[in-house]
Amino acid sequence: MNLTVVLALKVLLLAMAANAAPILGKRLLGDYGALPIDGGLSFVDGRPLLGPSKTVRGLVLSLVACLLVALALGYPWTLGLTFGAASMAGDALSSFLKRRLDVPSSGRFLGLDQIPEILLPLWLCKAELGLDLWSILVLIALFTVGSLAVSRLMFRLGIRDRPY
DSSP: OOOOHHHHHHHHHHHHHHHHHHHHHHHHHTTTTOOBTTTTOBOTTSSBSSOTTSBHHHHHHHHHHHHHHHHHTTOOHHHHHHHHHHHHHHHHHHHHHHHHTTOOTTOOOTTTTTHHHHHHHHHHHHHHHTOOHHHHHHHHHHHHHHHHHHHHHHHHTTSSSSOO
């Protein structure tokens, strides 16, 4: 395993930027830019494709946040955009699967809420970040635990509507 504490903190900062930016954007911007990415479409099963909480605003803010954090950490802007886009793609996949499982929009599903949105960017950026399989597994575990703690903190601070 080639994961150092510094590398883990850098990667977790990128992941937090990708995932916190849409939440902060909702709090700061209200309904501005809150157009659903799926356009309100339903899948063949009659359920929403992704749901109303996956918005254009959240996608844009996540990409910008990851780009800025990547630059601040000394990574190229392309890594930031790739990480942010992959994180949001993983988050959209989670939402798609949760809708198929009848979990309501913004509903909680431990593991499915965290793993795709960290696994996809780690896998796509593994070479540039110098990650091996064990490092990725450790980062998934750290992100899962950390995201639960950060979500509760954001709820207590009035940033999130729910503690998860």
